[in-house]
Amino acid sequence: MSITWYLCLSALVFSLGAAGVLTRRNPLVVLLCLELMLNAGNLALVAFSRMWGNGDGQVFAIIVMVVAACEVAIGLGLVVAIFRRRLPVDVDELRELHG
């Protein structure tokens, strides 16, 4: 299978994730779509790693996974904090910074 196919798939998933981030309003789903974008980047990194035949891309992908896990922890903590403060869980309602 040519590496081009993997890169095309990665591009499609990345754009789908971008569409989700732009259109969805629930912060949970926005986080899910961010995961999609990060995973698309991971797929491209692993495909390039296979193309070059060395493992650097796979190490990059692992670091991306670590960053994604941190982002999930902080993002879900924010969602829980928003919910505890009786604020609407909706990114369109939360566009103002005042408490």
Added chain:
Amino acid sequence: MLRDIFFFLFAIGVLSGAMGVVVLRNPFYAVLSLVVHLLSLALLFLLLQAQFLAAAQVIVYAGAVIVLYVFVVAYVGSSVEPIRASAGPGLRALSVLFATALAVELLIAVVGSTLAGIDGDGEKILFGFGTPSFIGELLLTRFLFPFELATILLLMAAVGAVVLARRRGGIDGAGDVLAPLQFGLRPPPGTGTMKEGVGDINPTAELSRSREQEAPVAAVAPRAETAQLDPQEPSR
């Protein structure tokens, strides 16, 4: 040939999972759709000879992260999003247009690229490519510094998540008292012990009562703490 068939099968899984995450209106179903996406992606990693990464993907993402998501969706309530777009349908159409343009641009960049390497199956690889020992050796030799930075990042994220999601006893810090006396035989109140969860013990009320007895002059009733502790539906 077999690899091609497997690639298309898993690619369909990846794309349909991603589509489900974006399209499904119930967040719980979106999370389940993400599981499909992640598992198919792990299988694609296997096709690309990244065994360790595939295993890490299944364990870290499809295991831990998804469990976290499911818990938060269950806590916040998987409310179906209203259809009305507060930003208006024009903005939504614009964002879909933007995403389509992004996809077209990326596909043009990939397909029209003159890189010779991406047309083939990739370079010849050594035996043991992508195994845990291979990745571990790279992480501890060439990529030692990013590895250490990642540990610091994980520590910061853990601390940040605890600080963000912790149970607050009000702004005035009634739940934040860390007097050394309270670390005696029983845990400090308001720390979410099993006893508090099962019995109807209201830790902050007890705490404020004990404070009133200590200093009756400076006793200020904690505001709206009990209301915040009740896991009720939010009044919107």
